[in-house]
Amino acid sequence: xxxxxxxxLTLGVAGQRLLGMFVAGPVLAKRPALRSVADLLPAAVVAAxxxxxxxxxxxxxxxxxxxxxxxxxxxxxxRRAPLIxxxxxxxxxxxxFRLLT
Amino acid sequence: xxxDGVKRSDLATLAFTxxxxxxxxxxxxxxxxxxxxxxxxxxxxxxxxTSQLAHxxxxxxxxxxxxxxxxxxxxxxxxxxxxxxxxxxYEGSTLERAAAAVVSFDPNVALAMQEKTPEAVRRxxxxxxxxxLFGWILGTGVGLSLGDVMGDGGAxxxxxxxxxxxxxxxxxxxxxxxxxxxxxxxxxxxxxLLPIAPGGVPILASALGAIVAALWxxx
Numbered sequence: 001x002x003x004x005x006x007x008x009l010t011l012g013v014a015g016q017r018l019l020g021m022f023v024a025g026p027v028l029a030k031r032p033a034l035r036s037v038a039d040l041l042p043a044a045v046v047a048a049x050x051x052x053x054x055x056x057x058x059x060x061x062x063x064x065x066x067x068x069x070x071x072x073x074x075x076x077x078x079r080r081a082p083l084i085x086x087x088x089x090x091x092x093x094x095x096x097f098r099l100l101t
Numbered sequence: 102x103x104x105d106g107v108k109r110s111d112l113a114t115l116a117f118t119x120x121x122x123x124x125x126x127x128x129x130x131x132x133x134x135x136x137x138x139x140x141x142x143x144x145x146x147x148x149x150x151t152s153q154l155a156h157x158x159x160x161x162x163x164x165x166x167x168x169x170x171x172x173x174x175x176x177x178x179x180x181x182x183x184x185x186x187x188x189x190x191y192e193g194s195t196l197e198r199a200a201a202a203v204v205s206f207d208p209n210v211a212l213a214m215q216e217k218t219p220e221a222v223r224r225x226x227x228x229x230x231x232x233x234l235f236g237w238i239l240g241t242g243v244g245l246s247l248g249d250v251m252g253d254g255g256a257x258x259x260x261x262x263x264x265x266x267x268x269x270x271x272x273x274x275x276x277x278x279x280x281x282x283x284x285x286x287x288x289x290x291x292x293x294l295l296p297i298a299p300g301g302v303p304i305l306a307s308a309l310g311a312i313v314a315a316l317w318x319x320x
Contacts, residue, residue, distance in 0.1 A: 001135045001143060001156065005166055009156060010146040012174030014203050020184030021202035036279070037315040042151075042179040043274040044287030044310030046267050048303060049155045049176065051288040052295065053264040056162055061295060069261030070268065077272040082114070084121045090265030095258030 065101070069094030107212070107228045115208055115229055116236035122150045123240020125262050128247055129157060137245050144241040148204065151270065152177045154263050159304060172304045183210040191226070192219040204230045207270075279318040286310035 054066045069090040076086045123144065130140040130153075143153055152173035159169040184205040190213070191201055209229035216222045274280035287310030294303035 001130060001133070001139055001153070001160075002166075003139055003142070005156060005170060006139060006143045006146060008170045009143070009149075009152050009173045012170060013147055013149045013152050013177040013180060016174065016177055016181035017184040017202045017205050018199060020181035020205070021188045021198055024181060025185045025188035033315065033319065036318065037311050038178060038182055040274070040279060040283040040311035040314045041308060042176065043271050043280040043283040044307050044314070045155075045172075045176045045178075045304065046151060046271045047284035047288040047310070048291035048307030049151075049158045049172075050264045050267050051291050052158045052162060052304065053154070053260075053267075055292070056295060065258070066261045066264070069258060070264050073261075073265035073268050077269050077275070080272075083118045083266065083269045086269045087121055087125060087262050087265050090261045091258035093258065094261035098258070 065094045065097040068097050107225050111212065112228060112232040116232040118208075118236065119233045120236035120240035120243075122266060123237045123242075124244040124247065125240075125266050126150050126153050127241045127244030129154070129263060131245060133157070133161075140245060141241060144237065147173075149173075149177045149180060151267065154267060155304065157263075164299065164302075164304075168299075168302070168305070175305065175308060179207065180205055183207060186210060186214060187226070190214060190219070190222050193223065201226060204234070206230070206233060207273075209233060279314045282317055283310045283314035286313045 050070070054070050055061055055063060057064075072093045073086050073090040076089055081089075127140050127144065130143070131137075135143075147153060155176040156169040156173035159172045160166065164172075184202040187201060187205055187210045188198070191198060193201070209226055212229050213222045213226035216225050268275075271280075271284065275284055287307035290309060291303040291307045294306055298306070
């Protein structure tokens with residue numbers, strides 16, 4: 001991450017928020033089909049980000065302790081555990097597994 | 102115990118949640134050798150942990166900075182949607198509405214939308230975002246100092262923290278059948294493309310999962 005990245009990400013994120021407030025609000029509200037695609041975008045894209053963070057190392061597919069940490073996180077999210085617990089448990093399990101293997 | 106109509110326990114939970122997220126993101130930056138100034142500026146100006154993590158995911162995979170910024174912006178679509186929902190209920194001057202839009206997150210908008218009067222919507226919105234930003238900036242500071250102490254995050258399981266936090270953030274969507282379908286198709290596409298496509302492309306392609314799930318749920 002660099003200053004340029006901070007600048008352009010700020011533009012990209014704040015721009016979408018302002019578009020949502022002043023442009024998309026009146027327009028999109030009348031189109032339920034488009035709205036549901038937009039509604040589901042975070043699930044699809046964030047799931048891909050999670051997958052890539054979990055099973056790749058510098059671009060190559062790898063299976064390691066991170067997968068176990070994510071599985072534990074999955075169970076905790078499903079049981080509606082608070083974020084702090086999900087995060088700490090995933091880190092602890094992954095760290096412990098590395099320590100033991 | 103309420104504070105101006107907002108539950109104090111809710112505000113404390115929000116502050117704590119964003120504290121954890123702040124630590125997570127800034128520790129990830131420090132681990133990758135990003136300077137304290139850039140990390141702090143990123144926390145204060147980008148105001149989207151998901152975007153920062155998505156950018157990291159792309160560049161870690163060897164993707165270009167441009168694709169990283171595109172992916173980071175793409176995952177922030179939901180904040181545009183949050184601002185969009187808020188626009189129907191938030192009354193105020195154009196400048197005030199713009200300020201509210203820029204700090205629209207899932208929790209503060211969701212809480213504010215449950216209020217009945219325009220006055221209560223505004224009050225709840227700003228109390229919630231105040232607590233969240235307090236935790237977020239504090240967490241960023243702690244992460245900046247902890248990141249150095251932690252050194253190699255792998256030994257602490259730090260690399261498992263980001264995916265876990267993201268999973269919790271989309272947890273609400275995953276409880277819906279269409280949300281789960283979108284996630285599975287998006288992740289599946291990403292996995293299929295990872296070995297063959299250039300860095301960042303698998304993340305961008307995962308957006309198709311949302312279209313597939315939306316078409317499926319219309320039937």
